Amino acid sequence: MINFGGNNAGFQRIAGSPGALSNAIPYVDAADGSVVAFSSSISVNNLPxxxxxxxxxxxxINNAAAPLPANFISTITLTTTAVLTGTIIFSIRPTDVGAQPVRISNGAAYVVTPSATVTWTSNIPGNPVTRNDAISVFLNMNVTQNAVYSVYISTSV
Structure with a gap:
């Protein structure tokens, strides 16, 4: 599992790093395998x-402003249909079929929100990673600074 910290739009930080983004200091995969899941915890006020x-x-490429489409292993799409405030959580796997539920807490128990769903797209069939791949997470637009994203990789080691 690789943890990335929220950094608004663009490349996310590897959790615990001294501030470098994952386009400059990526996570290095130690074995062949595949990306098997993604999870998120986002604390935000008024997410559009x-x-x-x-x-x-x-x-x-080191310090790239954005990845090239050839660099995408997987795309996780969070779709919101209303403004959301609170702590938003979700997890998804490539084997999940269709849109998956998103839960939110705003001072109460976590409940599924009808205003958000999450889907998985495998940009490379099987979501493969190879030993010594430099793994990064890129977000297309601002969500919040207050977030943690986890990428789960299953390897043959």
């Missing part, structure tokens, strides 16, 4: 209704 794309990437 929109489509947010989280792209799990490999081997992005």
């Amino acid at each position: 209704a929109d489509v947010y794309l989280f792209r799990v990437c490999f081997d992005v």
Whole structure:
């Protein structure tokens, strides 16, 4: 599992790093395998209704402003249809079929919100990673600074 911290739009930080983004300091995969899941915890006030794309990437050129489409392993799409406030959580796997539920808490128990869904797109069939791939997460637009994203990789080691 790789944890990335929220950094608004663009490349996300590897959690615990001293501030470098994952386009400059990526996570290095230690074995062949595949991306098997993605999870998120986002604390935000007034997240606008929109489509947010989280792209799990490999081997992005150091300090690139954005990844090339050839660098996308998987795309996780969070779709919101209303303004959301609170702590938003979701997890998804490439084997999930169709839109998956998103839960939110705003001072009470976490409940499924009808105003958001999440889907998975495999940009490379099987979502493969190879030993020594440089793994990054890129977000197409601002969500919040207060977030943690986890990428789960299953390897043959």
